[in-house]
Amino acid sequence: MRKLLTAILLLALLISSAMAEEAEPRVLVAYLSRAGENYNVGEAREGSASAAYAGYIEKGNTAMMAAVIAELTGGDLFEIQTATPYPEDYASMLQVAQEEIDTDARPELAAHVENMADYDVIFIGYPIWHGQMPQAIYSFIEAYDLTGKTVIPFNTHEGSGQSGTQRVIEAALPGSNVLQGLAIRGKVAQEDPEQTRSLIEPWLEGMNMKRANAGSEAEVLATYQAIQQAMFDKDIETLDRLYQDGTTFTHMSGKVQTKAEFFGEIADGTLNYFAYDIHDPQIAVDGDEASLTASVTLTAKVYGASGSWTLPVNAHFTKINGQWIAHN
Numbered sequence: 001m002r003k004l005l006t007a008i009l010l011l012a013l014l015i016s017s018a019m020a021e022e023a024e025p026r027v028l029v030a031y032l033s034r035a036g037e038n039y040n041v042g043e044a045r046e047g048s049a050s051a052a053y054a055g056y057i058e059k060g061n062t063a064m065m066a067a068v069i070a071e072l073t074g075g076d077l078f079e080i081q082t083a084t085p086y087p088e089d090y091a092s093m094l095q096v097a098q099e100e101i102d103t104d105a106r107p108e109l110a111a112h113v114e115n116m117a118d119y120d121v122i123f124i125g126y127p128i129w130h131g132q133m134p135q136a137i138y139s140f141i142e143a144y145d146l147t148g149k150t151v152i153p154f155n156t157h158e159g160s161g162q163s164g165t166q167r168v169i170e171a172a173l174p175g176s177n178v179l180q181g182l183a184i185r186g187k188v189a190q191e192d193p194e195q196t197r198s199l200i201e202p203w204l205e206g207m208n209m210k211r212a213n214a215g216s217e218a219e220v221l222a223t224y225q226a227i228q229q230a231m232f233d234k235d236i237e238t239l240d241r242l243y244q245d246g247t248t249f250t251h252m253s254g255k256v257q258t259k260a261e262f263f264g265e266i267a268d269g270t271l272n273y274f275a276y277d278i279h280d281p282q283i284a285v286d287g288d289e290a291s292l293t294a295s296v297t298l299t300a301k302v303y304g305a306s307g308s309w310t311l312p313v314n315a316h317f318t319k320i321n322g323q324w325i326a327h328n
Contacts, residue, residue: 027075031125033060036088054090061186100135153181244327288319
């Protein structure tokens with residue numbers, strides 16, 4: 001009996017040890033990215049000296065990559081920003097970047113990661129300027145002790161690939177485990193989210209960095225976005241397909257409606273939805289069940305009143321025949 005208890009205890013210890021070894025690493029996705037004028041993307045601005053080859057964008061190319069990496073790995077996002085922002089004008093930015101390269105500058109950063117010691121894996125993202133990574137990336141990696149951590153570079157470019165920055169980071173971080181990075185054209189990252197994702201997913205899978213539920217979380221978010229679009233389009237067929245029978249809808253006033261009542265008022269123009277912006281969606285998946293919490297700013301005209309309202313969202317989904325279906 002004592003031998004049996006000893007064997008059971010040993011087995012429990014081995015299982016606990018294996019579970020500890022398989023614990024998911026904590027991931028940080030740090031990136032430097034410029035909005036404003038960028039090469040070969042966005043809309044040209046009248047009077048700009050860069051109008052022939054650059055356009056204005058609201059969100060930087062590398063930020064687009066970073067968001068997908070964070071989603072698929074479960075990583076925390078951190079934007080690397082300089083205390084003195086780079087100029088929005090593309091030609092002026094290039095001049096500043098060249099001056100920093102010529103002087104081997106270390107631009108002062110606007111903020112730092114306070115808990116860097118807590119992270120096991122650090123993705124570091126950046127654009128390629130003048131064939132090099134921005135000098136602010138040196139400021140970032142030199143600000144921390146990354147010894148023993150896994151570091152993975154990623155970057156956007158318009159034809160230069162990694163431009164030797166893989167070797168630069170490996171040389172700068174001899175005590176880190178630097179894995180093979182990924183380079184994506186800025187135009188692809190900015191304008192083709194599906195292709196961007198198709199390039200990032202196998203790269204992460206090859207390093208065993210993609211979370212098991214990451215694909216499901218993206219599917220849940222896509223379903224929620226499809227529901228919102230169907231509301232704008234008054235596409236009752238899609239709404240009916242993506243909501244379970246028996247689902248009810250509660251308005252800000254407390255009024256509760258059935259599917260038929262709610263969809264009927266969308267169809268007849270009593271409820272008109274024009275735009276939405278989802279903030280910080282958090283998705284949890286457990287097998288074929290999922291939940292999404294967020295806040296959403298809706299622009300609408302409802303019961304004759306027009307405006308924008310920010311509302312909390314707590315949505316539930318069940319996967320049925322391969323499709324996530326919303327319900328109460």
